[in-house]
Amino acid sequence: MTLTQELQVLLFKPQGSIDVEGGMALSEQMAEISPQPHQIWVIDLAEVDFMDSSGLVSLVKGLTFARQSNCRLVLCNVQTPVRLILELTQLDSVFEIFDTYEDVLTLVNDQNLALAS
Template sequence: MSEFRDKRSGCDFEKIGVGERMTLVEQYEEVVLQPQGRLDTVGGEALQQQWATLAPRRYKVWIIDMSRIEFIDSSGLVALVTGLKAATEMGTKMILCGLRPSARLVFEITQLDRAFAIFENYEAITRSFGRTQEVLQAV
C-alpha cells in the first residue's frame, strides 16, 4: 500500500488496489472506488467483485467516483444497485460522484438518482459535509 495525494480533492489517500478497470483508495473510514471505461457486463462484473472485497473491511462510506466511466448500461446499473443493497445491509453509506452527463441521464431516466446519494465530485461531498466524519453521519 502506498500513500498519494489526490489532485481532485487535495486529500491524502492510501492506495489499496489498482487494476486495469478500477482504482481503490482508502482514507479514514471511507473507501473511494474509481471504475474506468465501460460499466457494462464486464465492468459490472468487476465492480460486483469489489463489493465482496470491501464487505469484510467494514468501511463506513463507499464513494464511487464515476468520472472515468465513459458508458453505462443495465449491467452496470445492476452492479451499482447490488452494491447499494450490500452497503445498506452492512450499515455502510454509498455515495456516487463525478457522473458524466450521459450517465447522469441514465440515472434520471431510470429514477435511480432518487435511490443514490449523487454529488458532482469528491470535493462537493467534502464541501457539503465539511469533512469526512460529517459525511459518515449525514448521508
Template sequence: MSPAAENQVILFELPGSIDLSGGNLLTEEIARIIPAKNQIWVFNFASVNFMDSSGLVALVNGYKKARQHSCRFVLCNLQAPVRLILEVTQLDSVFEIYDTYEDIFAESASSALPDLVVAS
C-alpha cells in the same frame, strides 16, 4: 481489505465503460470489501462515459450491501450519459450523488477528510 477507522472511505475508481465485463468487475470489487459500520463507499465516475444494465445491477447490489452494514453509498463526478441513465431509471433519487469528491465532505463540520482506502 480490512478497514480499521470509523468513517473510512472506500474509493472505487471506475473504468471508462461499465458494460457486462465492467459490471462483473465492479461486482467482484464490491464483494471483496469487508464492510464496517460508518464506512463511506465512494464510486468515482469521472472516467465513465457509458454504463448499461450490468453496471446498474452492480450498483444496486452494492447499495443493498452497503445499507445492510450501515455504510454510506455515494456516487460522484457523473458524466452526462451516466447521469441520464440514473435519471431515466429514477436511481438518482435512491443514490447519494455529488458533483465532486470534495463535495461529499463539504457538509461536514470538520475540514479533515476521513481515512481513504482505494479499492483494488
C-alpha cells in the same frame, strides 16, 4: 479500476464502461471489502462514459450490500451519459449523487465535526 481507503471513506474509481464486464469487476471489488460500520463508499464515475443495465445492476447490488453493512454508498462526478441513464431509470432519486469527490469529503468532515461536538 482503482480502490483507495482514507479514514472511513472507501473510494472506487471504475474506468471506461460499466457494462457486463465492468459491472462484474465493480461488484467483485465491492464483495471483497470487509465493511466497517459507518464507512462511506464513494463510486467516482469521472472516468466512466457509458453504463448499461448490467452496470445499473452492479450499482444497485453495491448499494444493497453497503446498506446491509451499515455503510453509505454515494456517487460522484457522474458524467452526462451516465446521469441520463440514472434519471431515465429514476435511480437518481435512490442514490446520493455529489458533483465532486471534494464535496463528499466536505460532507464527511462536517459529520465528524458534528459528532465531535
